[in-house]
Amino acid sequence: MRLQQVRARLLHREEGGRYVHLVFAMEEASWRILPGQFVQLQVRDAEQYDPFLDRPFSVFWTEPGRLGLLVLPRGRGTRWLVSRDPGTEVSLIGPLGQPWPRFPRVGLVGGGSGIAPVVHYLRTYPDTVAWVRLGFRGDIPAFLPKRIPASSPVEFWSETDAPGARRGRVTDAPLPLDDGVQILACGPPGMLTALKEILPSTRYYASFEEVMGCGFGICMGCLTPRAGGGHFRTCREGPLFRADQVDWTRLTQDVR
Amino acid sequence: MNTPDLSTTIGQVTLPNPLLTASGTFGYGHELLESFPVQRLGAVVSKGLTLRPREGNPRPRIAETRCGLLNSIGLENMGLEAYLHRVLPLLRERGVRVVLNVEGRSEEEFYALAEKVEAHQPEILALEVNVSCPNVEGGLWFGQDLGLLERLVRGMRARTRFPLWIKLTPSGVDVREEARAAEQGGADAVVVANTYPGMAVDVARRRFLLHRGMGGVSGPAIHPLTLYWVHEVVGAVGIPVIAVGGIHDFDSAVAYLLVGARAVQIGSALFVDPELPYRILARLPDYLRDQGFSSVSSLIGSLRLDRPATQRPQT
Numbered sequence: 001m002r003l004q005q006v007r008a009r010l011l012h013r014e015e016g017g018r019y020v021h022l023v024f025a026m027e028e029a030s031w032r033i034l035p036g037q038f039v040q041l042q043v044r045d046a047e048q049y050d051p052f053l054d055r056p057f058s059v060f061w062t063e064p065g066r067l068g069l070l071v072l073p074r075g076r077g078t079r080w081l082v083s084r085d086p087g088t089e090v091s092l093i094g095p096l097g098q099p100w101p102r103f104p105r106v107g108l109v110g111g112g113s114g115i116a117p118v119v120h121y122l123r124t125y126p127d128t129v130a131w132v133r134l135g136f137r138g139d140i141p142a143f144l145p146k147r148i149p150a151s152s153p154v155e156f157w158s159e160t161d162a163p164g165a166r167r168g169r170v171t172d173a174p175l176p177l178d179d180g181v182q183i184l185a186c187g188p189p190g191m192l193t194a195l196k197e198i199l200p201s202t203r204y205y206a207s208f209e210e211v212m213g214c215g216f217g218i219c220m221g222c223l224t225p226r227a228g229g230g231h232f233r234t235c236r237e238g239p240l241f242r243a244d245q246v247d248w249t250r251l252t253q254d255v256r
Numbered sequence: 257m258n259t260p261d262l263s264t265t266i267g268q269v270t271l272p273n274p275l276l277t278a279s280g281t282f283g284y285g286h287e288l289l290e291s292f293p294v295q296r297l298g299a300v301v302s303k304g305l306t307l308r309p310r311e312g313n314p315r316p317r318i319a320e321t322r323c324g325l326l327n328s329i330g331l332e333n334m335g336l337e338a339y340l341h342r343v344l345p346l347l348r349e350r351g352v353r354v355v356l357n358v359e360g361r362s363e364e365e366f367y368a369l370a371e372k373v374e375a376h377q378p379e380i381l382a383l384e385v386n387v388s389c390p391n392v393e394g395g396l397w398f399g400q401d402l403g404l405l406e407r408l409v410r411g412m413r414a415r416t417r418f419p420l421w422i423k424l425t426p427s428g429v430d431v432r433e434e435a436r437a438a439e440q441g442g443a444d445a446v447v448v449a450n451t452y453p454g455m456a457v458d459v460a461r462r463r464f465l466l467h468r469g470m471g472g473v474s475g476p477a478i479h480p481l482t483l484y485w486v487h488e489v490v491g492a493v494g495i496p497v498i499a500v501g502g503i504h505d506f507d508s509a510v511a512y513l514l515v516g517a518r519a520v521q522i523g524s525a526l527f528v529d530p531e532l533p534y535r536i537l538a539r540l541p542d543y544l545r546d547q548g549f550s551s552v553s554s555l556i557g558s559l560r561l562d563r564p565a566t567q568r569p570q571t
């Protein structure tokens with residue numbers, strides 16, 4: 001894996017639902033960031049060192065020289081990032097993580113920040129996608145439908161009453177498993193665990209969010225417990241893992 | 257004016273420049289060979305290696321703190337043997353200079369590591385001995401028991417001819433005393449210093465941010481603390497001092513050289529700015545020329561409280 005550290009310049013910012021959509025221009029136009037990969041983004045002014053660590057973001061969409069990210073403001077870093085004005089430059093490291101595999105037929109599930117890689121996959125490999133289920137807490141961001149290819153088989157679900165969405169969680173209705181479909185999912189821990197309870201573990205792939213030190217395998221800070229003992233580096237071997245390769249008990253127990 | 261000489265010597269070891277990576281902040285060293293010109297670094301210091309593979313601590317292992325971070329990785333590593341067979345050849349074939357960082361959980365394990373290295377005669381510059389990790393020998397810190405520290409260095413010295421760099425803890429009573437004990441034991445250099453023990457708490461959930469509760473603080477926040485100890489240790493021992501702690505830009509690296517460090521190690525800044533060592537390296541010749549120095553060696557130790565202020569050198 002060859003990674004690069006480049007300057008990214010904020011071009012555009014728009015809010016929708018709980019999300020902020022950020023569009024960056026990158027000096028490296030030749031980058032190809034595949035679905036499921038992420039970047040590490042600086043969330044501070046260049047010569048201030050707080051917050052010190054970069055933040056990992058799944059890529060929402062790419063075009064030559066352009067990069068779209070979907071940010072849920074939660075802590076100091078993300079709040080700093082979503083309040084920048086266009087023109088702001090930050091350091092960006094990428095592409096990071098293993099791309100999601102390209103299967104002949106997939107179902108996609110996304111929630112929270114996990115909407116981003118699902119949409120990137122759908123845009124990149126539209127012909128392979130049997131169905132998509134996206135879960136929200138609150139309204140569907142107005143900018144989202146524009147980023148989804150027309151007549152894609154996408155269902156929106158929301159835990160609150162939201163226009164254009166079914167009320168409930170993505171696991172509230174059966175997920176179609178016919179035609180040997182493989183399921184790729186990214187979202188909050190509760191969603192990934194709920195999916196594990198209802199999906200065959202050899203056809204279910206979950207992409208995990210972790211606090212990361214570096215994002216490219218040199219700090220050994222982020223890990224996903226491996227079934228049968230040991231662990232994976234979430235950033236380097238993942239962040240997507242087949243469900244039967246993960247020790248789900250340790251995944252939830254570790255955190256004190 | 258000629259191009260300034262960037263080389264530096266640490267005992268028997270000569271490095272083409274004084275910029276190294278710090279153990280534990282650059283993986284095993286081979287991860288970024290495709291991404292950066294790693295062979296241009298003075299040397300790469302390996303992840304801490306133990307006699308047998310270690311799994312490390314449960315997550316969370318990382319917590320951000322103001323201007324830095326806490327880590328509690330717990331010495332996860334593939335073991336010395338696997339490193340020598342699987343990783344070292346990848347680095348050597350690219351011309352990367354390597355310092356091996358080793359860590360024992362007991363005196364006996366340290367000696368076994370020294371013997372194993374001696375038996376393999378790997379292509380390395382030096383052994384960096386981590387005596388600054390907690391819970392060794394019934395809860396003692398090697399760095400806090402000066403008699404044990406001196407005996408340990410002496411024991412390793414008897415078992416290997418490789419240069420021994422002793423990496424000290426800044427949490428002892430006095431790092432100068434640790435350095436003297438290491439020197440007495442026969443160390444070739446001391447590395448000042450490891451991370452500072454620390455904690456962070458999530459008040460809303462009333463729990464520690466790290467699984468183990470405590471960890472080591474690194475990052476820009478610790479730079480002034482370690483700069484003081486480097487200055488003090490340089491004045492206290494005759495062996496070379498290598499500085500590590502909180503380097504985050506050109507100035508914070510050069511500050512260590514000015515107070516007398518013969519080389520510097522860049523640590524957690526590599527997580528967010530992996531290009532930093534190469535930028536520092538690129539700027540060093542101009543800085544030396546602007547300040548009137550012909551070499552890194554002449555810059556080293558030119559700012560000391562225990563010496564009259566140096567005149568601007570004539571070139």
